[in-house]
Amino acid sequence: MKIKTITAIIAIIFMSNIYAMAQKTIAKATKGKFLFGVAVNMQQVNGNNPIESELIAREFNSIVAENCMKPQPIHPQEDKYNWEDADKFVAFGEKNKQAVIGHCLMWHSQIGRWFFVDEEGKDVSPEVLKERMRQHIYTVVGRYKGRVKGWDVVNEAFEDDGSYRNSKFYRILGKDFIKYAFQFAHEADPDTELYYNDYNVETPAKCDAIVELVKELKAAGCRIDAVGSQGHMHMDDPTLEATETSLMKLKAAGVKVHITEWDISILPSPYSGANISTRFTYSKEMDPYREGVPDSVQQEWNKRVLDMFELFLKHNDVVDRVTLWALNDSTSWLNNFPIRGRKDYPVLFDRNNQPKSVVADMIMMAKKYKKKR
Numbered sequence: 001m002k003i004k005t006i007t008a009i010i011a012i013i014f015m016s017n018i019y020a021m022a023q024k025t026i027a028k029a030t031k032g033k034f035l036f037g038v039a040v041n042m043q044q045v046n047g048n049n050p051i052e053s054e055l056i057a058r059e060f061n062s063i064v065a066e067n068c069m070k071p072q073p074i075h076p077q078e079d080k081y082n083w084e085d086a087d088k089f090v091a092f093g094e095k096n097k098q099a100v101i102g103h104c105l106m107w108h109s110q111i112g113r114w115f116f117v118d119e120e121g122k123d124v125s126p127e128v129l130k131e132r133m134r135q136h137i138y139t140v141v142g143r144y145k146g147r148v149k150g151w152d153v154v155n156e157a158f159e160d161d162g163s164y165r166n167s168k169f170y171r172i173l174g175k176d177f178i179k180y181a182f183q184f185a186h187e188a189d190p191d192t193e194l195y196y197n198d199y200n201v202e203t204p205a206k207c208d209a210i211v212e213l214v215k216e217l218k219a220a221g222c223r224i225d226a227v228g229s230q231g232h233m234h235m236d237d238p239t240l241e242a243t244e245t246s247l248m249k250l251k252a253a254g255v256k257v258h259i260t261e262w263d264i265s266i267l268p269s270p271y272s273g274a275n276i277s278t279r280f281t282y283s284k285e286m287d288p289y290r291e292g293v294p295d296s297v298q299q300e301w302n303k304r305v306l307d308m309f310e311l312f313l314k315h316n317d318v319v320d321r322v323t324l325w326a327l328n329d330s331t332s333w334l335n336n337f338p339i340r341g342r343k344d345y346p347v348l349f350d351r352n353n354q355p356k357s358v359v360a361d362m363i364m365m366a367k368k369y370k371k372k373r
Helices: 002-022 050-059 084-095 126-143 168-173 176-188 204-219 240-252 295-314 358-366
Strands: 035-040 062-065 099-107 150-155 193-198 226-229 256-264 319-324
Touching (some): 099 319, 126 168, 168 176, 176 193, 193 204, 204 240, 240 256, 295 358
Parallel strands (some): 099 150, 150 193, 226 256, 256 319
């Protein structure tokens, strides 16, 4: 009996290893559960670093552009659009049979000052701003109609306390600017998915405000398919409990959740957030791993990754996409945010484009969870 039991255990382990070998990427292991994507830059799209371009094509089934589709790069002047980079980005995704995500249509940051002022530099009227929004969204969404799976329509409209951000959009149009953006995007491409995207969605007040927004948009007849929770995390924040609670609140509101910009900083944090206007002064104490991460700290980071990844798998009926906000540690924005010149290790591939040990564990973990959709 014992021999049979041991033989059975060995067989199970053997079959598990065969499964892991067959599913060598996280994207394959999570197929049918959620998309697994990455943010890409133009160096990677253009093939200037072939290793990184090939890695993106092999390891991920969804991509989003770091910058080239944001309002400022794509529409720097009222009568000028820059299509070259965005065209290449979309073609790159199509070539690799990846779901292409458009990021983003309306954002208070990385948008030209001209968008909000007249020839005299004074704020435009609500009617003028609304029309500029319509023209921008119709033009950008219309150009890629049928080629982009979904758009981050509005990005970061709330403060962490749940109040509306006092942006130019809000000061001129009030909260209705969000509704108009979703209406225009749907009119421009009725078949594309539409998302609202923000950071610190795990914060209760902010999550509640987003839930209320979802309800208001639905009541107004607007399409909204998912809320993007950026997922810029630290070693102890947000908690698993807070993250799970936010998933459940958004599920109850009738939308999917996308983890849109996932990374986990291993460095000490001077604050919690992702407001790109916030900066802190460099100090060695805040940059402790320039010569490498100690094994004990690396194991803590690995566990943090696995705990969050398991939560996403557990709720794959609501989590529809998980996207890393950098291909490797060297290309991560966290090397320069919120403190310039640090050395962070926040994503799944190292500075030599090699998968960290946690990747194999993630693939094995993914097989334990059934599709819930």
